[in-house]
Amino acid sequence: xxxxxxxxxxxxxxxxxxxxxxxxxxxxxxxxxxxxxxxxxxxxxxxxxxxxxxxxxxxxxxxxxxxxxxxxxxxxxxxxxxxxxxxxxxxxxxxxxxxxxxxxxxxxxxxxxxxxxxxxxxxxxxxxxxxxxxxxxxxxxxxxxxxxxxxxxxxxxxxxxxxxxxxxxxxxxxxxxxxxxxxxxxxxxxxxxxxxxxxxxxxxxxxxxxxxxxxxxxxxxxxxxxxxxxxxxxxxxxxxxxxxxxxxxxxxxxxxxxxxxxxxxxxxxxxxxxxxxxxxxxxxxxxxxxxxxxxxxxxxxxxxxxxxxxxxxxxxxxxxxxxxxxxxxxxxxxxxxxxxxxxxxxxxxxxxxxxxxxxxxxxxxxxxxxxxxxxxxxxxxxxxxxxxxx
Amino acid sequence: xxxxxxxxxxxxxxxxxxxxxxxxxxxxxxxxxxxxxxxxxxxxxxxxxxxxxxxxxxxxxxxxxxxxxxxxxxxxxxxxxxxxxxxxxxxxxxxxxxxxxxxxxxxxxxxxxxxxxxxxxxxxxxxxxxxxxxxxxxx
Numbered sequence: 001x002x003x004x005x006x007x008x009x010x011x012x013x014x015x016x017x018x019x020x021x022x023x024x025x026x027x028x029x030x031x032x033x034x035x036x037x038x039x040x041x042x043x044x045x046x047x048x049x050x051x052x053x054x055x056x057x058x059x060x061x062x063x064x065x066x067x068x069x070x071x072x073x074x075x076x077x078x079x080x081x082x083x084x085x086x087x088x089x090x091x092x093x094x095x096x097x098x099x100x101x102x103x104x105x106x107x108x109x110x111x112x113x114x115x116x117x118x119x120x121x122x123x124x125x126x127x128x129x130x131x132x133x134x135x136x137x138x139x140x141x142x143x144x145x146x147x148x149x150x151x152x153x154x155x156x157x158x159x160x161x162x163x164x165x166x167x168x169x170x171x172x173x174x175x176x177x178x179x180x181x182x183x184x185x186x187x188x189x190x191x192x193x194x195x196x197x198x199x200x201x202x203x204x205x206x207x208x209x210x211x212x213x214x215x216x217x218x219x220x221x222x223x224x225x226x227x228x229x230x231x232x233x234x235x236x237x238x239x240x241x242x243x244x245x246x247x248x249x250x251x252x253x254x255x256x257x258x259x260x261x262x263x264x265x266x267x268x269x270x271x272x273x274x275x276x277x278x279x280x281x282x283x284x285x286x287x288x289x290x291x292x293x294x295x296x297x298x299x300x301x302x303x304x305x306x307x308x309x310x311x312x313x314x315x316x317x318x319x320x321x322x323x324x325x326x327x328x329x330x331x332x333x334x335x336x337x338x339x340x341x342x343x344x345x346x347x348x349x350x351x352x353x354x355x356x357x358x359x360x361x362x363x364x365x366x367x368x369x370x371x372x373x374x375x376x377x378x379x380x381x382x383x384x385x386x387x388x389x390x
Numbered sequence: 391x392x393x394x395x396x397x398x399x400x401x402x403x404x405x406x407x408x409x410x411x412x413x414x415x416x417x418x419x420x421x422x423x424x425x426x427x428x429x430x431x432x433x434x435x436x437x438x439x440x441x442x443x444x445x446x447x448x449x450x451x452x453x454x455x456x457x458x459x460x461x462x463x464x465x466x467x468x469x470x471x472x473x474x475x476x477x478x479x480x481x482x483x484x485x486x487x488x489x490x491x492x493x494x495x496x497x498x499x500x501x502x503x504x505x506x507x508x509x510x511x512x513x514x515x516x517x518x519x520x521x522x523x524x525x526x527x528x529x
Contacts, residue, residue, distance in 0.1 A: 001490050001492060002486065002490065003490055110502075112502065113497070113502070115488075115495055115496075116485075116488045116489045116491075116495075117488040117489075117491050117493060117494040117495050118494075119491070152508070154508070156507060157507065160489075161489060161490075161491075202483070202486065358416065358510075358511045359507075359508050359509055359510045359511055359512075360510060361485055361510050363510070363511065364483075364510060364511065364514045369514075371412070371415075372415065
């Protein structure tokens with residue numbers, strides 16, 4: 001048995017109007033101070049006001065939210081007792097909302113005790129909504145929760161299928177103001193989710209379909225959204241691609257680009273999209289060198305997106321080249337060295353990077369599972385920007 | 391060929407774990423014990439409790455117990471026989487079994503989820519080991 005889940009999605013012009021249709025009395029909005037400062041809570045609270053729904057804003061979510069912050073949010077939600085919890089922001093805010101709603105029914109729980117096999121029944125008390133303000137994580141369409149264990153400098157992947165939001169609202173107005181760098185980094189995250197979701201060993205036709213479309217849309221619209229933030233068509237399509245990417249990898253699993261990128265991000269505190277996007281082409285080369293099955297899938301993507309022609313190997317390599325070309329076009333780093341990380345410090349961190357990458361589920365959902373030796377080489381090659389030749 | 395759920399099966403399981411270099415490498419810092427419980431149902435008339443103690447890449451104990459109170463392990467994994475069989479044969483990934491709630495992971499008095507989640511690779515190696523055991527299944 002395997003399952004596919006996704007939220008009810010309100011999208012298109014004025015999608016936030018959907019808020020006027022929800023039933024409830026109190027909403028607990030999980031967000032961050034920057035979102036409040038940018039005025040992005042206002043279109044949401046205006047709708048809630050119009051619908052006579054009271055709300056409380058919890059704006060203490062930091063990037064890569066810590067278990068401590070979630071615990072604090074859990075206390076606040078317990079005091080407020082809402083019937084809706086709304087994650088408003090990027091992946092951090094939406095993931096935080098998923099954890100906080102569980103603490104609404106299980107205030108005794110430490111957030112890292114959220115287990116996939118457990119049932120929490122939080123819908124007896126409240127429902128979950130996600131309103132993204134970036135086009136990247138796809139968190140609005142996944143049940144995954146990524147938090148940070150500050151004690152071990154490690155990202156912790158938690159969640160249960162119950163944590164899939166009931167509703168996701170995709171309104172371009174919420175992403176129209178994203179600055180170019182954020183557009184680029186979150187866009188690379190979309191591309192990585194889509195390609196890795198499509199090639200995951202847990203993938204099925206249900207996850208292939210959104211993965212393929214999300215990849216095509218990212219190739220078509222990411223550079224446009226980066227170059228001209230006012231291009232609303234590009235903004236909208238990237239927003240949809242992010243959600244489709246979430247539907248793909250969220251129901252299969254991401255891959256090596258994520259496990260290596262997570263490791264780098266956790267140790268050097270770098271944005272998620274920048275690191276996973278950086279490792280994506282290197283880990284694709286690694287899979288191409290050892291897996292005909294994944295090479296064939298990369299070739300399918302390349303042909304669908306009109307990239308390259310010829311044999312599977314030629315198409316797969318053309319796909320990698322196109323990803324690097326796009327990354328360059330939108331100012332993303334080619335190598336770890338480009339992130340201005342000191343080489344000696346990086347090399348010192350390699351055992352920690354390997355340990356973290358090895359113990360991510362995403363490392364074992366690919367057709368060629370690397371051991372310590374190969375990961376060591378991948379990390380070293382990625383620093384120098386060398387083509388993976390093993 | 392050994393019968394699933396017997397002491398002979400777990401003797402071989404222990405032996406195979408202790409022979410595995412890849413498990414040893416992946417679990418070199420792991421310290422923790424488990425109950426692997428095969429729930430009652432199908433050909434299993436009474437739950438089978440297997441106590442497995444893993445320490446620094448080695449298996450210190452693998453024992454079928456009749457009194458479930460004999461040990462208080464850090465972690466408990468519970469699944470019906472049919473699911474264990476699929477996991478052991480590598481037809482079902484152990485993480486997928488948890489996600490779809492076909493198996494259940496519980497922490498005992500000392501275990502924490504953040505601890506067990508740091509050892510995905512080791513868990514994968516353990517299931518690879520079970521796939522190597524020539525097993526006489528109960529059905």
